[in-house]
Amino acid sequence: MHRNMIHNEKPLFIRVFYDRWMKQPNPRFGAVLFLEEVFGPSVCKQTVVTSDDLMSLLTNGWLDMSVITYFTMSLHESMQKLGGNRCAVLNPYEIRGSRCISNMANVMDYLLNVINTHDKDKTFFLAPYYENHHWVLFIIWPHNNTVFVLDSLGLKRKSTNEDNYSIATPIKTILEDIRWIFPKCHQQKEQKGGWECGYYVMRWMHEFIYSQQDDCPQIASIPWDRTDSYEAIDLDNIVALWLSYYWKTCNSWFLVLN
Template sequence: MSAILVDSAFLSKEDSRRLECKYDLFGHDSYMYLNCDDFEAVFTFTELTGAVITSYLMFLYEQIKKEQIHDRGICFMNPSVILRADQRKPKPKPKPKPKHIEDASRAVADRLYKRKGNDIILLPYNPGNHWLLAVLNLKTTTCYYLDSLRLRSVDEQLRQIIDTAMAVYASESGANIRVKLVWINARCPRQPGGTECGYYVMKFMKEIAHEGVEILDNDNVSLGIF
């Protein structure tokens, strides 16, 4: 990821860099563009974009595949497909879309089908100008909720998205799992200002990838150096 940042630090305002996301990263072929604004956010330590969060998921995925991180059965959800409809960039000729919760729930259910035995799914989510993290553990049918603002309980739209996805997955796959999730508002460090949420979400994901989901049960999510 550092190489990408250094290489792209010289992008002009009009330039962008296309990154291909491997199929196994999100369970579908995809790509994204990083532009000057994305990198300015990183270098100025301001609010991060979805493209930067996705780049970090790519980085963690590559470390796991290269065995630089022990494989703990973790896979990732593409944050762009569960964004609220008004968070997505407008298209020249927009087509009618399903309601956000139905659309996003279908995407999460599809990811569960294609998880290839991985029982821990990291789902970065942006309900509107703020990043938070859901960690779905299929072994225990538990979903951990990490919000560095800690100003509220579990985001209701995110809860509906994941609960609905689990019901769809259980119904269509015939999986022998409990449909009703146990939601845990996990303890985690609190951000000092109003723009650091994306960095905290990346740090949470890094620690879970390195140490396992057990750190959420032990309240050991810390905030060291990336």
């Protein structure tokens, strides 16, 4: 296991978690069980959050798909308990870029299943999407045939259109006359391959579910209008939220692997 150093500027909660974790002689890792009531029927039933994955999260490293998936499930469950949530979430493993290329039919089936299941009770479908070592957030609005694409490298791309993403093909197959919207959103400081994109996606999901979904009833009121980078504290706060979810659910969602 990598013994990374954590910056003293990190919030106290993160530093305390890190210190306690590092004092364990052999820190454990576990398999996260996917909840069907959150993600719908999935081919992937679980993932493993390793000690290295956790250390990367704590030290501004690259975020593995297991980390993003766990956060997505936790965020959805926390909002459901409060009531009034109009957002469903998609399993990143089921829609990742490599899967869209190698098994598009399964991706289409998964998207249709989840959208049809929540046709009456959900408006937006949040899809954390991974392709070519980069995280992007898709927010699918089926009843309005609209897809928002939040990409922290959007301004750095040579062109901004849906063809940059393999998931666009299965979405086009299940929705007609799609309006693709690439809103102004926070742009990461690093170029492609940097560590920030996964943290941005987690931050965007949290902001949309907790403070923006009710203000997004019409295209004219899309809630993104900034292209500056998130501050370090903004990303640290989302890490602290991940850790708080971990403490609350580690005994019920994790199977400890020896």
